[in-house]
Amino acid sequence: MTQRENPPVFPCIFPACDNFSPKVAFKHHRLEFCTIFLSYSGRAMAEETFQKIGHFKETAAFIGRLAQIRPNLPCDSKVLSAAEGSPLAQPIDIGGFVVGNRWCVQPMEGWDGTTGGQPTEHTLRRWRHFGLSGCKLVWGGEAFAVQADGRANPNQLGIIDGDESRAEKGVVQLLRTLRDSHREKFGNADDLLVGLQLTHSGRFCRPRDKKQLEPKILYHHPLLDPKLGIEPDDDSVLISDDYIRALIDRYIRAAALAQRAGFGFVDLKHCHGYLGHEFLSARTRPGPFGGSLENRTRFVREIIQGIRAKCPGLRIAVRLSAFDYPPFKPDPARGGAGKLGPGIPENFTDFLPYRWGFGCNPDHPLEIDLTEPIALVRMLSNLDVRLLNISCGSPYYNPHLPRPASFPPSDGYQPPEDPLCGVARQIGVVRQLKQACPDSVFVGSGYSYLQEYLPQVAQAVVRAGSTDFVGVGRMILAYWDLPADTLAGNPLQTKRLCRTFSDCTTAPRNGLISGCYPLDDHYKNAAEHDELKEKKSELRKSLTVVPEK
Numbered sequence: 057m058t059q060r061e062n063p064p065v066f067p068c069i070f071p072a073c074d075n076f077s078p079k080v081a082f083k084h085h086r087l088e089f090c091t092i093f094l095s096y097s098g099r100a101m102a103e104e105t106f107q108k109i110g111h112f113k114e115t116a117a118f119i120g121r122l123a124q125i126r127p128n129l130p131c132d133s134k135v136l137s138a139a140e141g142s143p144l145a146q147p148i149d150i151g152g153f154v155v156g157n158r159w160c161v162q163p164m165e166g167w168d169g170t171t172g173g174q175p176t177e178h179t180l181r182r183w184r185h186f187g188l189s190g191c192k193l194v195w196g197g198e199a200f201a202v203q204a205d206g207r208a209n210p211n212q213l214g215i216i217d218g219d220e221s222r223a224e225k226g227v228v229q230l231l232r233t234l235r236d237s238h239r240e241k242f243g244n245a246d247d248l249l250v251g252l253q254l255t256h257s258g259r260f261c262r263p264r265d266k267k268q269l270e271p272k273i274l275y276h277h278p279l280l281d282p283k284l285g286i287e288p289d290d291d292s293v294l295i296s297d298d299y300i301r302a303l304i305d306r307y308i309r310a311a312a313l314a315q316r317a318g319f320g321f322v323d324l325k326h327c328h329g330y331l332g333h334e335f336l337s338a339r340t341r342p343g344p345f346g347g348s349l350e351n352r353t354r355f356v357r358e359i360i361q362g363i364r365a366k367c368p369g370l371r372i373a374v375r376l377s378a379f380d381y382p383p384f385k386p387d388p389a390r391g392g393a394g395k396l397g398p399g400i401p402e403n404f405t406d407f408l409p410y411r412w413g414f415g416c417n418p419d420h421p422l423e424i425d426l427t428e429p430i431a432l433v434r435m436l437s438n439l440d441v442r443l444l445n446i447s448c449g450s451p452y453y454n455p456h457l458p459r460p461a462s463f464p465p466s467d468g469y470q471p472p473e474d475p476l477c478g479v480a481r482q483i484g485v486v487r488q489l490k491q492a493c494p495d496s497v498f499v500g501s502g503y504s505y506l507q508e509y510l511p512q513v514a515q516a517v518v519r520a521g522s523t524d525f526v527g528v529g530r531m532i533l534a535y536w537d538l539p540a541d542t543l544a545g546n547p548l549q550t551k552r553l554c555r556t557f558s559d560c561t562t563a564p565r566n567g568l569i570s571g572c573y574p575l576d577d578h579y580k581n582a583a584e585h586d587e588l589k590e591k592k593s594e595l596r597k598s599l600t601v602v603p604e605k
């Protein structure tokens with residue numbers, strides 16, 4: 057890791073950053089400063105244009121732009137193959153299992169299981185691609201609901217109607233498909249570690265109808281409740297402590313299922329606004345699961361204890377949204393012509409100190425504060441949980457944080473910043489966590505936006521020790537064998553690079569299966585392709601409105 061030679065005299069107020077003086081910090085974070093300033097003043101942020109990644113003519117120009125955004129963000133000028141000693145080809149020991157390289161497939165669900173929670177041909181195809189990717193760590197494949205009412209959509213995989221044997225058959229089939237494809241292409245799968253991501257969708261449950269939210273919340277949220285149509289005095293959606301205790305048992309049951317099915321670890325999902333993540337900010341909830349950090353982490357700690365007792369030998373991991381911002385919305389003054397306006401924060405000034413975030417400063421909630429996330433990572437390490445996958449925010453209410461993109465989903469706001477800032481923010485936070493907790497093993501997220509420069513940045517970040525693994529999400533949907541090509545020293549197939557068109561998010565938001573519609577022939581030729589086109593066109597028309605003054 058590149059350590060600073062001298063400690064900064066004036067550390068930047070953005071803790072993911074290594075800038076030294078307020079002047080330099082302002083230069084490099086003017087967008088964030090603008091956001092804070094304007095959110096207080098209630099005015100819109102000045103329009104900021106940014107250069108698309110494919111338009112950089114050469115690496116030097118791209119590196120120059122990176123240096124403007126975050127001076128210490130490394131990028132190699134040449135991609136190394138495994139034979140040339142790529143840092144991405146190094147094995148790493150995770151709790152006694154040697155994982156073959158530093159590439160990780162991020163979990164990505166396809167909204168394409170059966171209503172009984174089993175895979176379909178689309179799901180199997182995706183998992184086959186995960187195996188062909190060349191990544192030696194596969195994080196969960198996709199979110200797996202531990203019980204039916206906790207599904208994010210009626211086609212999510214999971215244990216439905218309490219039918220464990222049906223659920224187990226489904227995941228056994230997926231795991232076998234993945235391992236077989238990996239073995240066929242790479243000769244063996246002995247150094248491939250695959251986990252299953254266990255989830256309950258909490259505030260974002262849609263278990264029976266893709267369009268019908270059936271939220272299960274821990275506390276009333278002054279900004280999210282109105283966005284989701286939850287009345288501030290409707291306590292029927294609050295889950296009880298008894299519900300939580302029964303749910304802990306369901307997680308333990310699902311972990312036992314994963315172990316029987318042959319998974320190497322389970323992830324207790326704590327990210328993206330789903331229930332696990334919501335526990336971490338449940339400061340206003342009374343009782344044993346809210347208030348202090350100790351209470352807010354009781355849920356995860358009790359699941360860990362239960363899994364240890366019931367599933368000896370099963371590794372446990374956590375995917376964590378390590379920082380958050382208040383919800384964003386499209387700027388109503390700058391929408392129109394088929395597009396929503398750029399994102400601006402909801403007005404949170406009436407709710408200060410802001411007690412509904414995790415990893416953000418309650419007095420200035422657009423500022424990252426890693427005090428509690430670091431305490432959590434240390435707490436997990438003391439429980440022998442040292443495999444962490446770091447994400448942030450939520451794709452539902454501040455999508456530019458976890459999924460930096462040039463083109464938002466068609467119901468989403470335009471980028472409020474150069475998406476490279478979003479990539480750099482995530483890399484910077486993982487670096488800080490790794491520095492604070494060097495014994496834990498970290499997977500970083502949000503790399504797909506880097507496109508042709510993904511391998512160059514990935515390789516440099518791993519070499520610097522700023523992360524242990526580079527996680528790839530959307531890029532795997534579009535160009536699943538990019539890691540394999542990189543390690544083999546093959547040139548990148550630029551036509552297959554994910555350009556962050558967001559159709560893999562727009563489709564499920566419109567009730568369709570998820571996949572890379574623009575670049576993957578399987579979806580290009582599917583009946584859903586035309587349906588998606590039609591839905592996008594309808595949305596565009598509905599957004600062609602005169603902007604509010």
Ligand SMILES: Cc1cc2nc3c(=O)[nH]c(=O)nc-3n(C[C@H](O)[C@H](O)[C@H](O)COP(=O)(O)O)c2cc1C
Nearest residue numbers: 162163164165198199501502503504528529530560
């Ligand atoms: C279609 C789609 C489905 C996703 N499903 C999940 C999921 O099931 N679990 C999860 O933790 N993250 C999920 N994510 C988030 C990704 O794992 C990843 O964090 C995000 O796409 C940013 O990484 P990237 O820039 O490499 O795409 C999903 C993302 C997409 C685009």
Ligand code: SF4
Nearest residue numbers: 554556557558560572
């Ligand atoms: S639809 Fe394809 S190109 Fe667009 S973001 Fe998803 S994976 Fe990338």
